[in-house]
Amino acid sequence: MSLRTRTGLFLASGSVLAGLLGWAFAGLPAFGHYHGVYGRALDRVSLGQTHAMSTIASVTFDYRGFDTLGEEFILFASVLGVSLLLREMRERDVDAKRLTERFEPIRATGRIGVPVLFLLGLFVIAHGYLSPGGGFQGGVVVAAAIVLLAIAVDYRAYSGLAPKSAADLVEGVGAGGYVAIGLGGLVAGATFLESFVSRGTIGELASSGTIALLSWSAGIEVAGATVVLASEFFEELLARRR
Amino acid sequence: MSYLPYALAAWLFLVGLYGVVTSRNLIHLVVCLAVVQSSTYVLLLAIGYVEGGTAPIFNGIPLGKKTVDPVVQALTLTDVVVSVTTMALLLAIAVEVHKRTGTLDPDELREVRG
């Protein structure tokens, strides 16, 4: 099809689709007036059952922890995919100095940023079930700190700190750790992903059972995956000209 | 007024699709795809919103206060992660396509057809 016919076909069917969506959305409860049984039930029982202050955390890592397992492997698999694609075809040699030159302006701020971000990331992972945050958000922040090290300080220091095999190891441990914690429930005689450690006291850092463990393993996986991802893309950029 | 958030979801879905259909650059196309996906965040969160409700985190708020739906938020969290990973994978493919063919224009990629 020419661009024109294609756009025409899209506009015609898109307007039908718009009509359908409008028709469907008219049946939604008015904005702000939702009363779903699932959320209400969880709001009522979650704190007592899971000892997690944040219902989001208890949904993410407990009631629907199995979804999160799938989500973690989506990240895992797409990073494997990127590695497979870019590693395969790359012109090997990497020119490490060019990266630092390229990002000169952010070097100064970066030096301070690295440790601050790193600690912030760990904090966000640790407090996910007490306040907003958790493994996924914190993991990205930790990874951002490591990546900033590459840009702001020295790519060689970065690749020394996060060589591919180490990053792969971290990623595998994070993803496998989630499954292993899930299997821990089975081994303890309960079900997969059932909390098999003490739930602790509400509000304390050591509370909420496996939610904390799962959140940490997600954090490790996300940090590892993001670092691998960033390295692959960096090297794509830094590959020496042929 | 009270249906505007849903209208926004529909708008983002269709506008994003329009971008995907008419795109002449794979990187542009990938970003448009992310716009389509952002429509699902808006829809999910808008569905679970409760007027005057707070976030479902019982840290300092009195028990029994109205909260917004926690489930849709957990779903959206997953959705956001899916979005960025898909984007990274697609961008890697786009870079690879460019490396092999020297073009990013989807209309010029007709090697496999018929």
Add this chain to the structure above:
Amino acid sequence: MHSLVPLVVALPLLASAVLVALGRHVPRPGPDVVAIATAAATSVLCVLLAYAARDHDLVYWFGGWRPAHGIALGIDFDVDFASACVAALASVVATASLVFSWHYFDEVGVLFHALVLVFLAAMTGFALSGDLFNLFVFLELMSVVAVALTAYGDEPGPLQGALSFAVLNGIGAFFVLTGIGLVYARTGALNLEQVGRALEHRRPDGLVVVAFALIVCGFLTKAGIVPFHFWLSDAYAVAPAPVCAIFAGVMSDLGLHAAGRVYWSGFAGALASHEAGLRAVLVALGCASALLGGAMAFLQRDLKRMIAFVTVSQLGVGLVGIGLLKAVALGGSTLVVLSGGLLRAAALLAVGLVISVTGVGDELRGRGMGRRLPLTGIVVALAAIGLTGLPPFGTHAGRALVESGAPGGYGWLPVVLTVASILTSAALLRAAGRVFLGWGASSDSILGPQHVSAEDEEPRQRPRSPVLLVPAVVLLLLGLGLSLYPSVADQTTSAAARVVDHRAHAAEVLAGGPLTATRVDSDTFGATSLVSGIVSAVGAVALALLTLRLRRVSDLPGLLLVRPLKALHSGVVGDYVAWLVFGVALVGALFAFLLR
């Protein structure tokens, strides 16, 4: 038995993570052995689950969150016989593919194995999940892995196929997710059975009808049903053969399975009074796929792409089975999916062997190149015969059940299915005759595009380990033999009857209610099914011989409509997205018209 349920997902995922973490330090046969052993163990687990689920579902609640007062707090796996069989199909094909790739790739990193294992887990999870959002998660996981594997090409060509795959399936998944959002807004539930209960009480309005349309269209995109199929053939043409075998054997079938499951568990109660309209739409889509897939398969010269269209056609038959909305036909659909999937995967692995030995995967360029591979040729030919549904082999039992489920007014259905299966199998037989026997002409303008990359490359002959053929033979025998084992047909129809009885099913899942061991005797194959099976087989052989005899397909009368048909498959991702939106709008509008 219950605690085995999560293992079919957890085991491959864990093995995959271990491979990535440590695989770098393990020398070559190590990762292969680990991956194959894991996939084989998963196959055994799935077969055990199917056996355990033959009379009633195994319902597994993750985290131990059993439903309270009919409200599901967590996520469940609802293992019924059909789902467990589809999961078993996935793991058997994945095992075969891993065995095949051990000798297929000269150099394969550990990442490939890790990805195949994640793929396997995603497929078993998708087959078994009883939760709408969890289905979405596994749908996305399947897509991400499959795209990565597609792009992992030994093919030097552009990655266009991988890209179309990612974009089309991504958009399909967003349609699904929008539908899920609508359903959640109405019912406050994500568990399929709970959704079904909540929707049943009200007349379906715009929200329910559109949500159903969006979810079904999203799953049919994965299944590659016309007009959502465009990405599929391009992806197959690019992906390496062992990966293609998984695509052809299982991945598409899973989309169909999910569509059936979502209808019966979630929407059957709400839409019960509109069965006739719904049936018309779904059967029409199925027939369109069966015929268009057949025609396009017949017009291909690229062998993998040909099998891609065979898949489209066969899944059309599967959709007809689901769309008839009858227990017998649903059971037949499962059987078609199972035996057809095994046969297509076998054919693809055989084609992969040809590619591996000769370096050519093209019918015309490969003419006569397969003479030294007689066994491989026999595998392809037998798979093609099995796909015709020649009694009593292969897809015969499944198709017979589908046809016997056709209500009044659908008497023409066997004719359509017969035509479709003649076309698909004739295409495969023609290709087999050309490649393995050297029959027919060496050029034909109508088959595929004139331009094929690396046309003048010197064909190679590489000696290959005969082990490479073993997985294809095993899949072939399983696919051919499934129908011979009569209790399988009984089991699938009984399982389908339990799915169709959706109220009892919901009670079973949500309340651990009384287990109804419905027994249906499927032994009602009429004379029509025998006739249509035999006619398909004879017709396919005859058509294949005719085209080889004519020397050119383009000499066949009545091929004038071919060029526009082929032009539709333009390879441009924007076109495909436009067609996808067109399809959703069409299905949605038809539903709006018929189901209100």
Add this chain to the structure above:
Amino acid sequence: MIPLQAVALALVALGGLAVVVARDIVRQALVNGFFGLSLVVLFLVFQAPDVALSAITVSSAAAPLVLTIAILAVRRREGRR
């Protein structure tokens, strides 16, 4: 609906359109950053701090990083031709 929500909705609506019509990929990457931030604001006024937090890590770190590098990698190869 409170006015803040209406403003956030309008911002996101305009942002989405702007991302699509920005045909130059460098400009689009920039606009996309703003679109991401407008989504973060929307999530905050929808009382979804968790989602906002992950959206901000994604739209201020992960997405721009891969996008920028992809664009640079393509540009670099174009320059070589």
